[in-house]
Amino acid sequence: xxxRLLVGLVLLVLIGCAAFAALAWRPSIAPVAPxxxxxxxxxxxxxxxxxxxxxxxxxxxxxAGGQTLAGGYxxxxxxxxxxxxxxxxxxxxxxxxxxxxxxxxAVREGVARDGSHLYPAxxxxxxxxxxxxxxxxxxxxxxxxxxxxxxxPADTVRFPFNVRALQAGWKLLYFRxxxxxxxxxxxxxxxxxxxxxxxxxxxxxxxxxxxxxxxEKGGTEAYAGxxxxxxxxxxxxxxxxxxxxxxxxxxxxxxxxxxSALHGVAAGSMSHVVHDGLALLxxxxxxxxxxxxADLNGSAxxxxxxxxxxxKALAASAEGTTVQVVDRGxxxxxxxxxxxxxxxGEAALQRPELALNSAVSAPEPDTLVQVVLHGVGxxxxxxxxxxxxxxxxxxxxxxxxxxxxxxxxxxDQPPWPNLEKRIAELRRPGGDA
Numbered sequence: 001x002x003x004r005l006l007v008g009l010v011l012l013v014l015i016g017c018a019a020f021a022a023l024a025w026r027p028s029i030a031p032v033a034p035x036x037x038x039x040x041x042x043x044x045x046x047x048x049x050x051x052x053x054x055x056x057x058x059x060x061x062x063x064a065g066g067q068t069l070a071g072g073y074x075x076x077x078x079x080x081x082x083x084x085x086x087x088x089x090x091x092x093x094x095x096x097x098x099x100x101x102x103x104x105x106a107v108r109e110g111v112a113r114d115g116s117h118l119y120p121a122x123x124x125x126x127x128x129x130x131x132x133x134x135x136x137x138x139x140x141x142x143x144x145x146x147x148x149x150x151x152x153p154a155d156t157v158r159f160p161f162n163v164r165a166l167q168a169g170w171k172l173l174y175f176r177x178x179x180x181x182x183x184x185x186x187x188x189x190x191x192x193x194x195x196x197x198x199x200x201x202x203x204x205x206x207x208x209x210x211x212x213x214x215x216e217k218g219g220t221e222a223y224a225g226x227x228x229x230x231x232x233x234x235x236x237x238x239x240x241x242x243x244x245x246x247x248x249x250x251x252x253x254x255x256x257x258x259x260s261a262l263h264g265v266a267a268g269s270m271s272h273v274v275h276d277g278l279a280l281l282x283x284x285x286x287x288x289x290x291x292x293x294a295d296l297n298g299s300a301x302x303x304x305x306x307x308x309x310x311x312k313a314l315a316a317s318a319e320g321t322t323v324q325v326v327d328r329g330x331x332x333x334x335x336x337x338x339x340x341x342x343x344x345g346e347a348a349l350q351r352p353e354l355a356l357n358s359a360v361s362a363p364e365p366d367t368l369v370q371v372v373l374h375g376v377g378x379x380x381x382x383x384x385x386x387x388x389x390x391x392x393x394x395x396x397x398x399x400x401x402x403x404x405x406x407x408x409x410x411x412d413q414p415p416w417p418n419l420e421k422r423i424a425e426l427r428r429p430g431g432d433a
Contacts (some may be wrong), residue, residue, distance in 0.1 A: 001365050002199075003309045007355060010310070012430045013092075014019075014227070023208065025115070026111045026115040026116075026117070027115055028113065028114045028115040029098075029099060029101055029102040029105070029113050029115075030099075031097035031098070031113070032098070032099045033097070034089055034091050034096040034097065034143075035143055037143070037144045037149045037290065037395050040140035040141075040143065040144055041140070044136070044137050044141075045137075045140050045141050045144050046137070047133075047134075047137040047141075048137035048140045048142070048144075048173070048225075049141050050137075050280065050281055050285075051130075051134045051137050051138040051141070051200060052138060052141055052142070053276075053277050053278070053280035053281055054196055054200040054201050054277065054278075054281055054285070055127065055138075055200045055201065055202070055271060055277075056201070056272065056276065056277045057069070057087070057138075057142075058276060059073075059272045059273075059276050059277065060073055060084050061073060061084045061085070061086075061087050063083075063084075063152070066150075067089075067148045067150065068145065068146075068148075069086070069087050069088045069090075069094075069142070069145055069148070070086050070088055070094075070148040070150050070152070071083060071084045071085045071086040071087065071150075071151075071152035072084065072086075072152035072153060072155075073149075074221045075121040075342070076216070076229070077121070077157075077214060078157065079158055079161040079214070080156040080158050080161070080162070081155065081156045081157075081159035082119050082121040082157060083152040083153045083154070083155055084121070084122075084152065085152060086140055086150065086151065086152060088142075088145055088146065088147045088148040089142065089143045089144075089145060089147045089245075090147035090149050091146055091147075092149065093148065093149050093150055093151050094147060094148065095113070095142070096143075096147060097113075098113050099113075100135075100136065103135075103138075103139045103142070103418045104135045104139065105162035106118060106124075107124060107127045107130070107135065107138070107415060108124060108127055108130065108135070109124060109177055110122060110124035110125075110167065110171065110175070111127065115185075116164045117164045117165065117167035117168060117171070118164075118167070119155075119157070119164075119167065120167075120170070120175075120214065120215075121191075122351065123205045124175075125174065125175050125216070126198060126199050126200070126202035126204070126205065127175050127199065128175075128176070128178060128179070128203070129178070129179060129180035129195065129198060129199035129200075130144075130179075130180070130199055130200060131179065131180070134200070146400045148179040155197065158289050163288070164314075168357065170213060171424065173215070174213075174215040174216075178252055180195045180198070180199050181370060182194075182195075184430055186292075189284075189291050190288070190291050190292055190295065191317055192284075192285065192288040193287075193289045193290070193291045194292050196288060196289050196292075197289050197292050197293065197351075201273075201277070201278075201289065203223070203289075203293075203342065204216055204222060204223060206226075206228050206233045206269070207223045207224075207225060207226065207233045207234070207235070207236050208221065208222050208223055208224065209221050209224055209225075209226045210226070210290045210337055210398075222237075223236040223237050223296065224237065224239060225237060225239070225240070225362075225363070227366055228269075228363025229268070229269060230268075230366055230370060230426050231267075231268040231269065231270075231366055231367050231370055232359075232362050232364040232365075232366040232367045233270075234358055234362055236293050236296060236297060237297050237298075238295060238297050238298040240264060240297060241362065241363065241413060242314075242356075242361055243305075243309040243313065243355070243356055243411070244263065244295070244303060244305070244306050244309050244310065244356055244359060245302035245303060245306065246263070246293070246294065246297055246299050247294055247299045247303060247306075248287075248290045248291055248294035248299070249290075250263060250299075251289070251290035251293055251294055252286060252287055255274060255278050255286050255289060256272075256274075256278065256279075256283065256286045257274075257382055257383065258271065258274045258275060258380065258381050258382050258383065259352075259381050259382035259385075261352075261353075262306070262310070262356050263356065263357065263358045264352060264356075264357040264358050264359055265352070265376060265380070265381030266305060266380060266381055267367065267370065267371055267376050267380050267381060267387070268367070268370060271377075271379070271380035271381065275379065275380070291357045295344070301356040307354065310356070312355070313343075313353050313355035313356045313410075314343055314353070314355075316355050316409060316410060317341075317342055317343040317344075317353060317355065318342065318344075319336075319409050320333040320334050320338060320405070320409065321334060321338045322330040327334030327401075327405055328398075328401045329401035329402045329403075329404055329405025329406070330405050330409075332394065332398055332401065332402045332405075333402060333405060333406065335400075336390060336393070336394075336402075337354075340352070340387070341353065341354050354406055354410050355410040355411070359371060360406050360407065360410050361411045361413055362409055363413075364416070365403055365407075365419060365422060365423075366422070366426060367418040368403055368406070369399060369403060369422065369423050369426050371387065371425075372389075372390050372391075372394070372399050372402065373389060373390065373391040373399070373426065373427060374391060375387045375388050375389035375390070396420050396423045396424050396427065397420055399419075399423050400419040400420040400423055403416065403419055403423075404416070404419060408419035
């Protein structure tokens with residue numbers, strides 16, 4: 001009896017392994033000779049450049065100081081670090097021998113030319129929504145770029161997560177291969193915004209929490225906000241705690257220029273989204289994304305709150321600007337921040353008002369701390385404006401007291417816990433990425 005049970009168990013295991021192997025197997029696609037750049041129509045390449053900008057291809061496939069699209073950009077994860085691949089048309093180190101069929105399968109389904117599964121660091125769960133026309137244009141643009149003969153660093157994903165065949169099981173649970181379908185009854189602009197936000201621009205990849213196996217959570221947690229790479233990507237729903245609603249106009253200003261007088265400026269990876277991605281799109285596309293998210297967050301129902309929130313912020317703006325300040329956080333604010341952040345109560349804001357800033361009202365302190373530590377570069381945020389870094393001038397304790405003081409005097413939100421500990425984590429090389 002025991003032998004029969006053992007044999008049956010072995011057979012079940014073998015059958016299961018065979019079934020999984022069949023599920024995971026994908027055929028390789030034959031290599032092709034690299035196509036000459038002249039074979040791609042100029043208008044198709046131009047459209048492909050816009051598709052690439054919408055998907056942030058250059059940002060994610062270019063390491064700091066590296067050559068464009070040569071890969072090496074690091075994606076830290078709980079399972080190890082994944083490095084983006086070289087997607088230049090170099091035939092040996094890049095994808096120069098990939099046919100359009102192989103390229104589209106990789107982008108839409110997460111399967112390489114040789115049939116191996118790709119990690120979802122490539123957001124194929126969103127790119128799967130892309131149209132045939134956009135995929136054709138993207139392929140033309142990529143294959144028209146200069147080839148680069150370099151290899152990115154090897155991934156450091158731990159066993160068993162580095163077994164790529166296991167991605168087939170992940171896909172079975174969390175991936176649906178489907179094209180974007182417009183929502184009936186919605187405007188053309190709204191549907192264009194939905195196509196970009198949910199598909200090419202994969203906004204949920206940074207603004208939605210993930211489960212234990214790195215899949216985005218859906219339902220009520222979609223776009224709920226999350227800490228990513230040491231920054232807080234805020235909620236894009238009605239749960240956002242910003243004192244002033246994110247209306248279409250505010251979203252359009254932020255996404256189109258890199259900042260909004262009523263919310264703050266883009267920093268960290270969001271700066272790349274704005275200046276290296278959305279800035280290259282037609283203004284109508286930025287407006288469409290703003291339309292989509294303004295509808296998602298229900299800001300139309302809150303527009304009446306704006307004037308009162310601004311007046312309340314202006315009334316509080318003077319606190320911390322006089323020599324009578326006794327709180328250490330207030331002293332730091334007066335010495336380092338008030339000159340650029342104090343508004344005199346004018347009807348129109350002349351300076352970034354921290355009582356309205358989304359980083360100060362956010363549920364996590366990460367973005368505010370990162371900005372204090374590292375500043376806002378001249379190429380980040382609004383054009384021509386910058387903020388110096390204070391990481392060398394202020395200790396962890398100083399920044400903790402400043403952040404706590406701003407939270408207390410500029411918002412009605414509860415205090416952030418364990419501030420000094422979190423600041424120390426963010427100060428480490430890599431910024432808690």
